[in-house]
Amino acid sequence: MVSKEITYEPLVDDEIFAQAQAILRHRGRGTGGEHVRQRTRNPYVFRGMIYCAACDRRMQGQYNHGDAYYRCRFPQEYALANQVPHPRNVYLREDALTDPLDTWLTSAFAPHRVEQTITAMADAQPLEHSPATGGAAQAIINECDAKLERYRAALDAGADPAVVTGWIAQTQAERARAEANLCTIAGTTPR
Template identity: 35%
Template sequence: METFTEAHLLRRSRGGADNRARARLERRRHPNLPRPYQLRGLIRHDCCERKMQAEMLHGSIYYRCLARSLAPGSPAAADHPKTVNLREAHLLGPLNTWLATLFDRQHRADTIAALVAAQDTDDSDLRRQGLHARIRDADTKLDRHRRAIEAGVDPIALVDAMNAAQAEKAIATAELEQIPKPIKLTTSQIEKMIDALGDVRAVLDAGRPEDKQALYAAMNVQIRYDHRRQVATVTADPHGFSTGVRRGT
């Protein structure tokens, strides 16, 4: 009932508004809805080496690079157009096609090997290494303070330092215990997962924008756009392949 009443009041407010007021009302609809910029932060303009900024224009997503935002005296200003626009839709189809080729018969073995090797640099493993280093550092400080006390230093003078080292060790130990143990997949398991996907290109095309955005980021997709030739060069890690993806018209 509440939804119906709100809709009824909205229709009435529109019915009594002139064209200009109605236009303002339309622009205010759903102002806070997130926009699925799938390639946000992944496109760099070849001319000035800056990341292109995502923006919604006329209902379509573009990545833009504006000359007016260059730093004063930038050497890129001489060759930089006033505005460079790259439409996201012109990239997604070719990008997904290329990513799908990483799992075809020709590249499948190399891709799987890269995915298996990538597990050795899991972020949680890096976090563990950092926390273990903090614990060792705290133990080193505590041991140094104990030796100082044994050598005759007044223990009261070292209370604060020892308490700080103990606290640092306790915090790092607690964080270490909360990190879930990584589950590493075997070559056979990854092969089965890829087989279960079926047509990888179709899966990419049908995926939710938010999921694809996370996938592109996870694969470290990087795009460099050359506005002179209207060509985007795409790379991805850990696979190490690269290709030129031409912008559509």
């Protein structure tokens, strides 16, 4: 939220700020100013989603003899120190995952099972969030509003503005987090 009135003296003037933004906008880009996303030479279907069963670390994609694999390389020193029975390298071929997954998807979305699959997917979604979660966020917002009123009263009574300003900033940040939580809860209800 931006204030319409200047509350504090700006650290830099508008012209310097605009120049800095222009420099940041063009930094790291080619001569045309457009950012070009580099395509990976070897795409991986399950990139970032496969974890090693032995050590729970994310497996890395690696091509070997023209086939996609997921690899977990666990240094022997770590395995010994953490008492994890882990081979030096664990490999999983990507097609060992994609072939059964394709077969399952083909059967799940076969014309005679589409309605049953959609119903199962809808039933798997949470129906509603617990009222305690939304209620807790609303309670925090109400508590923050009450604190802010007390802080304003303290300022009117002659309290030190520097101290009260810190309290107000902290309470406003807490209120903003609670509002974000409340919006997240409201935004994730199924349609």
